[in-house]
Amino acid sequence: xxxxxxxxxxxxxxxxxxxxxxxxxxxxxxxxxxxxxxxxxxxxxxxxxxxxxxxxxxxxxxxxxxxxxxxxxxxxxxxxxxxxxxxxxxxxxxxxxxxxxxxxxxxxxxxxxxxxxxxxxxxxxxxxxxxxxxxxxxxxxxxxxxxxxxxxxxxxxxxxxxxxxxxxxxxxxxxxxxxxxxxxxxxxxxxxxxxxxxxxxxxxxxxxxxxxxxxxxxxxxxxxxxxxxxxxxxxxxxxxxxxxxxxxxxxxxxxxxxxxxxxxxxxxxxxxxxxxxxxxxxxxxxxxxxxxxxxxxxxxxxxxxxxxxxxxxxxxxxxxxxxxxxxxxxxxxxxxxxxxxxxxxxxxxxxxxxxxxxxxxxxxxxx
Amino acid sequence: xxxxxxxxxxxxxxxxxxxxxxxxxxxxxxxxxxxxxxxxxxxxxxxxxxxxxxxxxxxxxxxxxxxxxxxxxxxxxxxxxxxxxxxxxxxxxxxxxxxxxxxxxxxxxxxxxxxxxxxxxxxxxxxxxxxxxxxxxxxxxxxxxxxxxxxxxxxxxxxxxxxxxxxxxxxxxxxxxxxxxxxxxxxxxxxxxxxxxxxxxxxxxxxxxxxxxxxxxxxxxxxxxxxxxxxxxxxxxxxxxxxxxxxxxxxxxxxxxxxxxxxxxxxxxxxxxxxxxxxxxxxxxxxxxxxxxxxxxxxxxxxxxxxxxxxxxxxxxxxxxxxxxxxxxxxxxxxxxxxxxxxxxxxxxxxxxxxxxxxxxxx
Numbered sequence: 001x002x003x004x005x006x007x008x009x010x011x012x013x014x015x016x017x018x019x020x021x022x023x024x025x026x027x028x029x030x031x032x033x034x035x036x037x038x039x040x041x042x043x044x045x046x047x048x049x050x051x052x053x054x055x056x057x058x059x060x061x062x063x064x065x066x067x068x069x070x071x072x073x074x075x076x077x078x079x080x081x082x083x084x085x086x087x088x089x090x091x092x093x094x095x096x097x098x099x100x101x102x103x104x105x106x107x108x109x110x111x112x113x114x115x116x117x118x119x120x121x122x123x124x125x126x127x128x129x130x131x132x133x134x135x136x137x138x139x140x141x142x143x144x145x146x147x148x149x150x151x152x153x154x155x156x157x158x159x160x161x162x163x164x165x166x167x168x169x170x171x172x173x174x175x176x177x178x179x180x181x182x183x184x185x186x187x188x189x190x191x192x193x194x195x196x197x198x199x200x201x202x203x204x205x206x207x208x209x210x211x212x213x214x215x216x217x218x219x220x221x222x223x224x225x226x227x228x229x230x231x232x233x234x235x236x237x238x239x240x241x242x243x244x245x246x247x248x249x250x251x252x253x254x255x256x257x258x259x260x261x262x263x264x265x266x267x268x269x270x271x272x273x274x275x276x277x278x279x280x281x282x283x284x285x286x287x288x289x290x291x292x293x294x295x296x297x298x299x300x301x302x303x304x305x306x307x308x309x310x311x312x313x314x315x316x317x318x319x320x321x322x323x324x325x326x327x328x329x330x331x332x333x334x335x336x337x338x339x340x341x342x343x344x345x346x347x348x349x350x351x352x353x354x355x356x357x358x359x360x361x362x363x364x365x366x367x
Numbered sequence: 368x369x370x371x372x373x374x375x376x377x378x379x380x381x382x383x384x385x386x387x388x389x390x391x392x393x394x395x396x397x398x399x400x401x402x403x404x405x406x407x408x409x410x411x412x413x414x415x416x417x418x419x420x421x422x423x424x425x426x427x428x429x430x431x432x433x434x435x436x437x438x439x440x441x442x443x444x445x446x447x448x449x450x451x452x453x454x455x456x457x458x459x460x461x462x463x464x465x466x467x468x469x470x471x472x473x474x475x476x477x478x479x480x481x482x483x484x485x486x487x488x489x490x491x492x493x494x495x496x497x498x499x500x501x502x503x504x505x506x507x508x509x510x511x512x513x514x515x516x517x518x519x520x521x522x523x524x525x526x527x528x529x530x531x532x533x534x535x536x537x538x539x540x541x542x543x544x545x546x547x548x549x550x551x552x553x554x555x556x557x558x559x560x561x562x563x564x565x566x567x568x569x570x571x572x573x574x575x576x577x578x579x580x581x582x583x584x585x586x587x588x589x590x591x592x593x594x595x596x597x598x599x600x601x602x603x604x605x606x607x608x609x610x611x612x613x614x615x616x617x618x619x620x621x622x623x624x625x626x627x628x629x630x631x632x633x634x635x636x637x638x639x640x641x642x643x644x645x646x647x648x649x650x651x652x653x654x655x656x657x658x659x660x661x662x663x664x665x666x667x668x669x670x671x672x673x674x675x676x677x678x679x680x681x682x683x684x685x686x687x688x689x690x691x692x693x694x695x696x697x698x699x700x701x702x703x704x705x706x707x708x709x710x711x712x713x714x715x716x717x718x719x720x721x722x723x724x725x726x727x728x729x730x
Binding site for chain 2: 120259
């Protein structure tokens, strides 16, 4: 399958594509979820999760490199056979759809708690998904360009939260490694889910212009960037809040920003949220794109655009289901389980099969 | 399609809150009521636009409620328009309440509600807050604005710490907080020092002189910090014998050590580079006189600092965050000890050193 010039992205765009998919809803929740297990060593957990995800990127890259002109779903049947290939394909489609739903559920929660207390949830979800569908039906090149455009906003978020260093106390993170390695490791597992998003590499590898080494570099840099941002935010929250506070505050970044008061404007959390919404939209677009791509290839269609609205509708329905925290947690666990299979277990197996049976895709002529 | 358009146009209608319909609180106070109830007083701010210009007026309401949120409901029933705490500038706590009760339950709603004013200043009043809020107006300013400005200027001159609702959240940060202490003098609210807390209970007060030094000792110097002390002899009281210094630079050495037999020792050394802003006796042109003054000031301040530290220890107020340091650097010891018992036993080595850097345009 040849890919047209219009669907090509540069390696720089790939980097931003990965970053924007990784950074999203997690920046609000990560600090307190990781702190819950790793205590004041949470920032180490995040850094370690970054290392782990780099390793996964390396495997995905090594796998994609063997099929330079195909995406994951094209070579799945080659490696696993028709039936097993389809099963794994469905798992991936489910993962993307559920991940997107989870993002939507958490997004709606935050918007309800912080800004629109009485607006019906379905309105918030529909507006968000509607906006994302509009972008997700586009070619990957356009999506990447949009992401580059909104990339700068991440820095604005960082800038706003940097102001909280005003009431920071470095002693909160001491003693370093006070909780012991097992807890740090558990925290790493928790933070890994926020770093997910790099799996987009499996779906857009053939779209990237350039030699394979350059692609690896871009993906790695993207991952390092996201890891740094996440650890920075976790670190900031740790030194601003005492452990007991983090336990009761699910979105510490917003909370931290909320108490800031500048001379001209108050409620910095609203400004933060406004920008954050765009960052989340990018994540949602990415996942919509991935879900649509996996669904359309499942039914043998070439273009993903047609399945985007359908997928969006499914996601809307799924994200309307959870009514309480328990169900959200359940959804979270389901996503974590499928993600563990699809992102951590499957790629190394595929790579192994590919090496053992010497199955390789044809080299694509690079322009 | 039509539905989509309608949704897009209606966005925000569910949650709109028009400013003209809202009654904003500028200052609120919590007092101890009978039978474990809470007496809450609020001052609602109104701006009357007349031909002569805008005029601030305020309306005071007091209710007896079970909780803060209950109080809000009750006030809402009393006043016209929707009640909104979002613009509150100052939250006052009555001394009887903070001495006898745990106030944290009453503050919960401020942390939980996303619209609540986390950056409102917090202060303690001698007696009930209601008396203060009932003053309604001081000069041209309404009481809320007046108190806020008063606290702000006191913060600028390093007399009281800046504490807002957010920084108050005292869930074991490893140090105790202190709040500005307000009194009513001749019908006008005045800051008379700070109230020291042991955990969540107020235990002791410091007067303005002490609180300034307390602030310096805790390394919380703000824009300016001036201290007026005797310059010649501690026992003479002639107007010539005072000197006023302005602290320019502050160097603080703070060390918590644990000896082999588990004794906690604190070394607290303050180096102040000051400039003399007032010295009526005009004798600083002699180097020897200046050095003598430095020594005298250092001695006086050291003595006072020691007295403050003793007061803090007696009150169980760990304002310097020694507990935090123990948690961070001596986690093993921290787990063994009973801090409430241990804190008064901690040995302090407090010292203040004054160094005169300049003397203004006269010597």
